[in-house]
Structures are given as structure tokens and as C-alpha cells.
Amino acid sequence: MKAWFPIASLAAGFLIGLLVLSHFNWWVPVEYAPYLSVAALVGLDTAFGGIRAGIEGRFQNDIFVSGFLLNTLLAGFLVWFGKLIGVDFALVSVLVLGGRIFLNLSLIRRYYLNKQALARSQQREENAAALQAPSAALSQKPEVGGSI
Amino acid sequence: MSVFSAAIRHRSFYWQISILCFVLGGLLAAAVYTSYKIAQSGRGFNRAGFDYGGIVASITSDRVEKDSQEIKKLREDKKHLEDIIAKGNDGKEALNTSLQEARVYAGLTEVTGPGVVITLQDSKKQPMIGINPEQYLIHDRDINEVINELRSAGAEAIAVGSQRVVSSTAIRCVGPVAMVNEVKEGAPFVIKAIGDPDTMLSALNISNGVLDNIRRYDPLMARAEKSDSLKLPAFGGNTQMKHARPVKSGSQKKSKNQ
Numbered sequence: 001m002k003a004w005f006p007i008a009s010l011a012a013g014f015l016i017g018l019l020v021l022s023h024f025n026w027w028v029p030v031e032y033a034p035y036l037s038v039a040a041l042v043g044l045d046t047a048f049g050g051i052r053a054g055i056e057g058r059f060q061n062d063i064f065v066s067g068f069l070l071n072t073l074l075a076g077f078l079v080w081f082g083k084l085i086g087v088d089f090a091l092v093s094v095l096v097l098g099g100r101i102f103l104n105l106s107l108i109r110r111y112y113l114n115k116q117a118l119a120r121s122q123q124r125e126e127n128a129a130a131l132q133a134p135s136a137a138l139s140q141k142p143e144v145g146g147s148i
Numbered sequence: 149m150s151v152f153s154a155a156i157r158h159r160s161f162y163w164q165i166s167i168l169c170f171v172l173g174g175l176l177a178a179a180v181y182t183s184y185k186i187a188q189s190g191r192g193f194n195r196a197g198f199d200y201g202g203i204v205a206s207i208t209s210d211r212v213e214k215d216s217q218e219i220k221k222l223r224e225d226k227k228h229l230e231d232i233i234a235k236g237n238d239g240k241e242a243l244n245t246s247l248q249e250a251r252v253y254a255g256l257t258e259v260t261g262p263g264v265v266i267t268l269q270d271s272k273k274q275p276m277i278g279i280n281p282e283q284y285l286i287h288d289r290d291i292n293e294v295i296n297e298l299r300s301a302g303a304e305a306i307a308v309g310s311q312r313v314v315s316s317t318a319i320r321c322v323g324p325v326a327m328v329n330e331v332k333e334g335a336p337f338v339i340k341a342i343g344d345p346d347t348m349l350s351a352l353n354i355s356n357g358v359l360d361n362i363r364r365y366d367p368l369m370a371r372a373e374k375s376d377s378l379k380l381p382a383f384g385g386n387t388q389m390k391h392a393r394p395v396k397s398g399s400q401k402k403s404k405n406q
Contacts, residue, residue, distance in 0.1 A: 009166040013173020018181060027185040028178060030364065034276075036179050043172035047165055054161035064164055086274030 006047065034083075034090055038075040042068065045097040048104035055111050071097075255314040255383040259305045261342040263378045264349050266294055266359075269336035271366035283365050286335055288321040290362050294339055295319070297358045301351035303343040305380050309333035312383040329385045345374040 021027065028036050046068040053059040075093040082089030225246075232242050251257050268291065271284035295306055295313060306313040311328040313319075318327070325332045341348060352359050352372050362370040 003162070005162045005166040006169040010169040010173045013170035014177045015173075017174035017177030021178060021181045028182045030186060031367075033179075033182055033186070036175065036182060040172065040175040040179050043168065043175055047168050047172060050161060050165045050168065054165070059161040059164075061164060064161075064168075068168065083274065083276075088277050 006051070034079050035076050038079055038090055038093055039072050041094060041097045041101075042071045042075050045101050045104075046071065048101050048108070052104045052107050055108065254387075255305065255312045256387070258379060258382050259342060260377060260379045261304070262345050262374075262376050263303070263305075263340060263342040264298075264345050264352070265373050265375050265378070266298075266339040266341070266352065267336050267371045267373075268294070268339070268362065269369060271369050273366050276365070279365060284369075286337060286362070286369065288319050288326055290358075291319050291326060291337055291339065293358045293361075294352070297351055298339070298341045298343070298348055301343065301348040303341040303348060305342040307340045307380040309338055310381060312381050314383045314385075316385070329383070340375075340378050340380055342378055342380060349374060 046064065049067065050059065050064050053064070075090070075097070078089040078093050082091075229242065229246070248257075252259065268286045270286055273284060275281040275284050291308060295308070298306055308319065308326075308328045311317070311331050311333065313328070317329050320327050322332070325334045326337065327333070349372055351357070354360075359370045359372060
């Protein structure tokens with residue numbers, strides 16, 4: 001199962017990022033902090049969207065990459081434009097992306113729960129079939145005998 | 149049998165998502181580290197990492213050196229004046245020189261010299277949500293902090309707008325303007341200081357220093373520039389003392405009220 005790869009790479013990226021940043025003492029200026037948080041949100045949204053598309057079987061590299069880049073650009077533009085006219089447009093991207101993250105997470109959850117339920121019901125059918133097969137054979141015997 | 153109506157075809161998407169998650173981890177790390185750094189450099193910034201011992205020792209020795217020079221100079225002056233008094237009526241010129249020196253020091257004359265010009269203005273930005281809009285305005289305390297920093301960096305004469313800053317100067321906010329020497333001064337506040345331009349500029353621009361605090365939310369709120377030649381006005385206010393009296397040099401005994 002490769003499902004832990006994304007989680008492991010997330011942790012690795014976080015740790016390496018933290019090490020590099022603290023080693024060189026780099027940090028984003030206060031004015032640009034909103035852009036960074038919006039970019040992180042877009043990243044989360046893309047990750048969940050990608051997982052969902054993958055388990056639905058319609059994952060495509062170009063859509064994945066272009067979605068990430070374009071969404072980042074749009075969210076950054078919204079933050080910038082919102083600062084320009086004094087309305088916090090960053091809230092728009094936070095709301096929409098946040099909503100999508102929850103939606104995608106719920107669909108992913110549903111998929112795995114349904115898969116488990118399917119597996120359980122298949123198991124039950126197989127068990128029932130396995131139980132029925134000998135009992136049918138047993139119950140057929142008296143019938144056969146009866147007929148004789 | 150399928151979970152969703154679409155056919156499940158597991159293309160390899162783990163790698164792509166793993167790479168994205170790596171980038172995302174870096175972004176999150178940057179966000180966390182940035183917010184940590186911002187919290188760390190708040191107004192009560194931490195002073196860890198300074199070598200207090202060495203600084204205090206050097207300041208103290210400098211101070212002792214300066215003070216002893218001052219004492220020496222004053223003793224020479226005193227001897228000079230005593231000599232003149234002893235000689236008789238030829239003391240006018242010397243007295244006048246000493247008076248002029250005192251007047252320059254007190255800010256009662258126009259002065260010129262090299263220095264720095266600091267411009268403080270209110271931000272034109274819309275305040276960010278969650279931040280006090282007062283942070284986007286220049287207040288009396290900002291001006292006072294700048295003046296204090298200038299003095300500690302060796303400024304010899306300071307003026308705010310058209311008003312010279314002297315020992316009796318008060319700077320306070322009254323509505324949208326600031327009162328300097330009881331005269332209204334509006335934004336942008338132009339503070340001129342005569343002294344060593346490099347020392348004063350580096351003292352002002354020290355990281356997390358006075359100007360950095362003012363520029364926290366908008367870099368345009370404070371600007372400092374060197375100037376080769378500044379002309380500061382004379383103090384135009386009242387110099388009458390109503391309560392303070394100089395101690396007569398002859399009567400060293402204790403006051404009767406005590």
C-alpha cells in the first residue's frame with residue numbers, strides 16, 4: 001500500500017523546510033504572510049482533490065499541476081486585490097478552498113468506508129455460500145433418499 | 149462492483165500527490181516559522197543574545213572619560229573667568245562668548261549643520277483585519293521615541309516641523325494634530341536633527357528599533373535620509389522661569405524649609 005507516501009512526504013517536507021528556514025534564518029516578511037497562508041491552503045486543497053480524483057479513477061497530471069498553479073495565482077491575486085481596495089478577498093479563497101477540502105475529505109472517507117462495507121458484505125456472502133454448500137448437500141441427501 | 153459510478157482505475161497518482169505534499173510541507177513550515185518569528189519579534193522584543201557585560205563596561209569607561217574631560221574643561225573655564233574678574237572690567241567679551249555658547253546649547257539660536265531628516269506619516273493602507281487601526285497612524289509617542297533615539301545617538305539640535313525641541317518641549321497628540329511647544333504640527337511630521345548623520349541613521353534603522361516599530365505594518369510610514377546641510381529654527385517659546393531659581397553660589401547652607 002502506497003497510501004502512506006503522501007503523509008510521509010508531508011512530514012519530510014515540513015521537517016526539511018523547518019530545518020532549512022531556521023538554519024538560514026529565513027522568514028517571510030509580515031506583509032507577505034497572507035500570501036503564504038493562502039498558498040498553503042491551495043496546496044492542501046490540491047492534495048485532497050488529487051486523492052479524490054485518484055480514487056475516482058480520473059486523475060490527470062496536467063489537471064493536477066495546472067490546478068495547483070492557477071489556484072495559487074488566483075488566491076494570491078485575490079489577496080493583493082483585496083488589500084488594494086480594502087476588502088479582505090482572501091476570505092473568499094479561504095471559504096471556497098476550505099469548503100472543498102472538507103467535501104473532498106468526506107468523499108475520500110466515504111470511499112474507504114464503502115469499500116470496507118463492500119468487502120464485509122462480500123465476505124458475508126461467501127461465508128453464507130460456504131455454509132449453504134454443505135448444508136445443501138446434506139439437505140439434498142434425504143431428498144434424494146426420499147425420492148428413492 | 150464499484151463505489152462510485154465511475155470505473156475505478158488506479159492510475160499511479162501517489163507519486164504526484166507525494167511530491168505536492170512535500171511542497172505543501174515546506175509551505176506549512178514557512179508559515180509556522182514565520183508566525184513564530186513574528187510572535188518572537190513583538191513589541192516586547194527579546195533581548196537575548198546581547199552581551200550586556202561588555203557593553204556596560206565600555207559605556208561606563210566612555211562616560212568616565214567624557215566626564216573627566218568635561219570637568220577639566222569646566223575647571224579651566226572657571227580659572228579663565230576668575231582671571232578675567234580679577235583683572236577688572238575687561239570681562240565683557242568673555243562673558244558674551246560664554247553667554248552665546250549657553251544660548252546655542254539652549255536652542256535659542258538658529259543652527260545649521262549636517263544631520264538626518266526623518267519623515268513620519270500616517271499609512272494610506274487599509275488596516276488589516278484583526279490589527280488595531282491605531283497602528284497605522286503616527287502618534288506622539290512615535291515622535292517622542294524617535295527624538296529619544298536621536299538624542300541617544302548624539303543629536304545636538306532637533307526640530308519637529310517648525311518647532312525646535314528644547315528642554316521644556318512637550319509633544320502630545322491633540323485630535324488629529326500634535327502639539328509641539330504648544331504649536332500645532334500636522335502629519336507628515338518632519339523631524340530634523342543635527343549631529344553625526346551616519347551614527348544617527350544607523351541608530352534609527354537598527355533592526356527592531358524605533359523606525360522598524362513604526363514601519364511594522366506599512367514601510368512608507370517612516371523615512372530617514374541624510375542631509376549635508378540643515379537649518380533648524382530657534383526656540384520661539386517662553387523662557388521665563390516662574391518657580392525654579394538658581395542656587396546662589398555663595399549660600400551653600402541648607403534651605404530653611406527642610
